Structure formats: structure tokens, C-alpha cells
Amino acid sequence: MATLHKKLANGVLGTSAADAYAPSVYAMVKTIVLHNTDSAQKHATFYLGTTATPSASEQILRATLDGYETLEWSLGHMIVVDGTGSSGMKISGEAESADTVNFFIFGAEES
Numbered sequence: 001m002a003t004l005h006k007k008l009a010n011g012v013l014g015t016s017a018a019d020a021y022a023p024s025v026y027a028m029v030k031t032i033v034l035h036n037t038d039s040a041q042k043h044a045t046f047y048l049g050t051t052a053t054p055s056a057s058e059q060i061l062r063a064t065l066d067g068y069e070t071l072e073w074s075l076g077h078m079i080v081v082d083g084t085g086s087s088g089m090k091i092s093g094e095a096e097s098a099d100t101v102n103f104f105i106f107g108a109e110e111s
Contacts, residue, residue, distance in 0.1 A: 002111050003028075009105040013044055013095035017054050020046065021105050022090035023083035029091065029107040032073045036065035038100040046103075047092045048079060054092050065101065078107065 008029065009021035021029070036042045046061040047054035060079065063071050082089045095101040 003108045004111060005108045006106070007104060008107050008109065009091075009103075011103060012099050013093050013101045013103060014098045015094060015096065017045075017047060017092040017094045020091045020093040020103060021081065022088075023081055023109060025083055026110045027081040027083060027107060028109075029079040029081060029105055030075055031106040032061065033070065033104040033106070034063055034065060034073070035070045035102045036068060036100060037102060038097065039067040041066050042096055042100050044093065044095045044101045044103070048081070048089070049092070050088045050090070060091075 008027060011020060034044050042065050044063050044065065045059060047058040048060045049058035061073055065071055081091060093103060
């Protein structure tokens with residue numbers, strides 16, 4: 001199997017948890033970059049799981065971003081996301097205000 005390092009996903013977070021990255025293969029997430037496009041402080045939350053409505057136990061990151069702040073969450077190891085078969089594992093995200101927090105997810109996928 002080949003492993004391809006790349007930008008896995010990007011977008012803008014909404015006010016309810018939605019899929020940020022839902023692969024159909026094994027994926028390894030190495031970095032998540034967040035950017036607050038608003039002048040006010042905002043919170044962003046990411047989850048790792050399989051449900052449409054993630055629970056607190058699936059939370060992997062909650063960040064408070066000051067106005068116009070960029071945060072790079074670089075993992076010392078990696079998060080493995082098993083999107084194969086019936087697993088349906090994914091990363092979901094939400095922010096306290098819609099259309100204010102941009103996200104970029106970097107890592108690798110096996111093909």
C-alpha cells in the first residue's frame with residue numbers, strides 16, 4: 001500500500017457538529033490548523049467518532065481562539081481514522097459562531 005501525504009480536508013465550521021473529514025480509507029491525521037476570521041474570541045471543538053451527533057467522550061480538541069488568531073495543533077504521533085468498511089470513523093467539528101473559524105487538516109492516506 002502507498003501512503004500519500006497531503007491536505008486531507010478544509011472548510012469552515014458551523015454551530016453544530018458536522019463532518020470535517022470522513023475518509024473511506026485508513027488515514028493518519030498529523031496536524032489541524034484553525035484560524036479565527038472574526039475580531040472576537042471564538043471556541044472550536046473537534047470530535048473523533050462514528051456518530052452523526054458526537055458526544056463529549058469523543059472530543060479530541062477544544063480550542064479558544066482570540067480574534068484573528070491561528071492555531072496549529074501538531075500531533076507528536078498521529079490520529080488514525082479508520083474510514084474503511086462499516087467503521088465509518090470521522091472527524092467532526094463545530095464552533096460557537098458559524099462562518100468564523102476556518103480549519104485545515106493535514107496528514108496521510110493509504111491507498
